Amino acid sequence: MPREFEIVEHKNLPGLEVFFVNVRYRAAHAHADLECCLLLGGSAEFSSEGRTILLSAGDFVLLRPCLVHEIRARGAGALCLAVQASPGLCRDWAGSGALEFEFASGGARLTPVKLERFRHGMLSLARCYLERGGGYEFEAMGRLNLLLSQLAANFGRVPAGRGRQALRAERLRRVLEYMEANCSRKLLLGELAGREGLSVSYLSHFFRDNLNTTFQDYLAGLRCERARRLLAEPGCSLLDASVGSGFSDVKYMNRAFLSRFGCTAREYRAGYSGAAERPGPAAQEFFTEAQSLELLGKLGA
Numbered sequence: 001m002p003r004e005f006e007i008v009e010h011k012n013l014p015g016l017e018v019f020f021v022n023v024r025y026r027a028a029h030a031h032a033d034l035e036c037c038l039l040l041g042g043s044a045e046f047s048s049e050g051r052t053i054l055l056s057a058g059d060f061v062l063l064r065p066c067l068v069h070e071i072r073a074r075g076a077g078a079l080c081l082a083v084q085a086s087p088g089l090c091r092d093w094a095g096s097g098a099l100e101f102e103f104a105s106g107g108a109r110l111t112p113v114k115l116e117r118f119r120h121g122m123l124s125l126a127r128c129y130l131e132r133g134g135g136y137e138f139e140a141m142g143r144l145n146l147l148l149s150q151l152a153a154n155f156g157r158v159p160a161g162r163g164r165q166a167l168r169a170e171r172l173r174r175v176l177e178y179m180e181a182n183c184s185r186k187l188l189l190g191e192l193a194g195r196e197g198l199s200v201s202y203l204s205h206f207f208r209d210n211l212n213t214t215f216q217d218y219l220a221g222l223r224c225e226r227a228r229r230l231l232a233e234p235g236c237s238l239l240d241a242s243v244g245s246g247f248s249d250v251k252y253m254n255r256a257f258l259s260r261f262g263c264t265a266r267e268y269r270a271g272y273s274g275a276a277e278r279p280g281p282a283a284q285e286f287f288t289e290a291q292s293l294e295l296l297g298k299l300g301a
Contacts, residue, residue: 008031019292021082021284026071031065034099046063059107062106090145098148183245227241238253250265
């Protein structure tokens with residue numbers, strides 16, 4: 001299945017992203033985060049591993065880190081609430097495979113009562129994450145961990161394999177987690193190659209083969225996401241944002257912003273609204289923060 005590798009934007013909290021989106025079609029892709037996608041309206045097919053799960057409103061599907069998946073709505077579109085969580089959030093105390101859940105739907109694993117409880121938990125997390133009230137960081141992480149505990153109690157995990165494909169997937173997870181944790185400092189491909197016991201040439205090809213991008217482009221994307229969070233903070237200068245995100249100076253940060261967002265860092269900050277819409281193909285429409293809060297009100301959450 002042809003695919004792209006998506007860098008998850010953790011706009012409000014490191015390691016956690018919550019958003020609403022109306023999907024008509026999303027081409028095959030993967031990302032380093034676990035994604036739990038709750039369908040709020042319409043129906044959609046989620047395809048991966050040679051299987052297709054048909055999801056109806058009120059149900060959710062689990063997409064483990066680095067799982068290549070494709071989404072196709074039936075009808076005009078499928079309204080989804082997505083929660084994306086980085087494995088690094090719980091790796092130290094729950095293990096590296098804690099979020100390696102099976103590709104399955106909530107309806108196939110939970111009773112109707114548990115499914116409704118989980119749906120309510122996701123909506124409550126979304127409101128907490130979007131409203132950002134006092135102490136919301138602790139509440140959001142608490143609500144996320146409650147959801148993860150329900151998943152751990154009801155969903156199987158994919159066992160760690162020993163074949164070449166399993167080893168490649170584990171290496172990919174290690175490399176991406178290390179890059180995310182260290183992207184704000186000088187980071188060279190040679191350092192990663194040394195950690196993995198590989199040649200620079202091999203790791204360079206490994207990036208292209210598995211992520212459809214280069215090491216430098218992926219690193220620049222990570223730094224852009226960190227810089228855009230910094231630029232949203234009051235009093236953060238362009239220089240502070242460039243240094244804090246790992247760019248050597250403002251010029252290189254602007255060049256990366258132009259490539260990724262179509263504007264300079266200064267222009268991005270001037271138009272910042274607290275939750276900028278994601279760039280994306282016309283086959284999916286991301287909700288703004290105001291639209292998301294309005295939708296939550298309509299849903300009674």
